[in-house]
Each structure stands twice: as C-alpha cells, then as structure tokens.
C-alpha cells in the first residue's frame with residue numbers, strides 16, 4: 001500500500017518532528033531507483049548524486065558528508081564574502097540608475113548567487129549551470145525526459161570530474177543545495193520590502209535585518225519508528241511535511257525556522273545572512289524610488305517557491 005503524506009503547519013510540532021529521532025529524511029535517491037525500475041531508463045548518475053545530498057541522508061553517511069561540506073564552507077567563507085561584496089558593488093553601480101528596468105531575479109539575485117557558487121565550485125561555466133539545474137530533480141512535476149537530460153549532464157560531469165575521487169561531486173552537491181533557496185529567498189525578501197514602502201526612496205526604507213520571506217517553506221521527513229507520542233494516524237513509512245514557514249506563524253517563529261533545525265541545519269546560513277546584510281546596507285545608500293512592476297512565480301519548482309522574474313523600474 002502506498003505510504004500517506006501528512007501536513008504539519010504548527011511551528012512547535014513541525015520543529016519537534018524535525019528534531020526527533022523517530023523520523024528520518026525522505027530518500028530522493030530511492031524515488032529514482034523506483035523510476036528506473038518502472039521505466040527501465042538509466043538514472044544511475046542522478047542516483048549517485050542524490051545519494052550524496054545531505055538533506056536526503058541520515059546517520060553516519062550524513063555526518064561524514066556534512067562534515068566535509070562544512071569544511072569546504074569554512075575554508076572558502078572569506079572568499080565567498082569578498083566575491084559577493086565585489087559583485088554587489090558592481091551590480092549596484094551598473095543596474096541602479098534612474099530610468100533602468102531590472103529583473104531582480106536574473107539581473108541581481110542570480111549574479112550574486114553565482115559569485116558565491118563559483119567560489120564553492122571553482123570549475124567551468126557548465127558546472128555552474130549544472131548546479132542550477134540539479135534542484136529540478138526534486139520536483140514531482142518534472143517530465144521523465146527532462147529528468148533523463150539532467151541525468152545525462154550529471155553522468156558527463158562524473159566522467160570528467162570524478163574519475164578519481166568524490167571531492168568534486170561533494171562540491172556540486174553543496175552548491176546545488178544553495179542555488180534555489182538563496183536566489184528565491186533573496187528575491188522574495190527584496191520584493192516584500194519594496195512592496196511595503198510604495199513610493200519611498202530605497203535610502204528611506206526600513207529594510208528588515210533578516211530575510212522576511214523564503215523560497216523553502218517546508219521540509220519532508222519519514223516516520224521510522226512511531227512511538228506512543230506519535231499521533232495514531234502516523235504509520236512507519238508515512239511522509240510528514242513539516243512547514244517551517246507559514247502565514248499562521250509569528251514573525252519570530254518564521255525567523256527561527258528559516259534555516260531549519262538540528263542535524264540538517266543549513267550550512268549556507270552564515271553566508272546568506274551576511275550577504276543579506278550587505279544588500280540592505282548597499283540599498284540603504286541608493287537615492288532612487290522603485291516602481292514594483294510584477295512578480296511571476298515559477299509554476300513547477302517544488303519544493304521551492306521560486307520567483308521566475310521580479311520586474312522593477314527605477315525612478
């Protein structure tokens with residue numbers, strides 16, 4: 001019988017599930033193993049990659065991969081910061097001029113993210129494009145054809161960059177977990193702040209000290225060993241969708257949960273928060289008004305709520 005999915009949209013209960021040893025992560029690699037069995041198509045490259053993504057792992061394997069990723073983050077943190085600072089300065093100078101029309105996603109958030117991802121993954125342009133494509137594998141709506149195309153790109157990457165060790169695969173995995181949360185959360189938070197101050201100059205706005213909105217609003221867990229404390233409706237193997245961001249939560253609850261909890265707490269938290277502070281400081285120096293034109297949400301980006309474009313004009 002297919003396992004059920006349960007939804008938890010209560011800040012305290014969602015946090016309790018995320019921190020509980022009675023729940024494990026959801027194995028995305030297993031979904032691709034099933035897909036491979038069903039379609040007889042080869043998804044082995046995607047499976048190899050998904051088997052290295054810490055959000056889908058538990059226990060010793062998770063700890064080992066997380067530790068290696070944390071080391072990479074720590075070794076490159078100063079360069080990530082310096083690169084984002086330089087890119088931000090260049091973007092503010094070139095984009096924020098009277099009369100300019102900007103897509104904040106493509107023209108601002110993406111280049112800012114690429115300044116960080118190119119420090120984490122110091123390889124080719126093709127590899128950076130792959131970083132941005134991989135999160136599409138998580139969506140239940142992606143066509144099998146598109147999944148197969150991404151699998152082929154991962155296979156080519158593995159052949160060229162991972163013949164002798166998994167080091168480059170780990171870097172690819174690390175950066176691909178940052179791509180959509182960073183770009184989406186940055187874009188949505190800027191849009192929300194601009195919308196809250198219609199007609200004001202950017203230099204006069206009260207910019208929030210933290211991201212106010214996120215492109216990642218839930219994390220999934222699976223019941224591994226239901227105890228008496230679990231609600232009776234939960235059975236082993238059921239999926240539980242824990243909302244970490246919700247309109248039903250207080251601002252403090254949303255802030256606390258933005259980067260997750262416990263063993264899987266986000267490894268990109270520090271750089272993301274620092275870059276938000278840089279962005280706010282830079283925007284607070286800009287003496288222009290912003291006309292918010294439109295936001296267009298991408299329809300098939302589960303589990304992310306991604307703005308496809310955010311159009312603004314500067315006056």
Ligand code: HEM
Pocket residue numbers: 018053054055056066069120174175177178179181182185186211214215216219220244257258259260261263264265266267268269271272
């Ligand atoms: C504002 C931007 C970001 C947000 C809102 C965000 C949010 C999150 C959340 C909620 C989790 C926990 C997932 C879970 O419990 O299942 C997570 C995990 C993770 N994030 Fe982020 N993230 C952001 C940026 C980044 C960046 C820039 C990177 C990489 C440079 C990154 C790398 C990771 C990694 C590697 C994990 C998995 C940790 C583990 O499972 O041990 N994130 N993120």
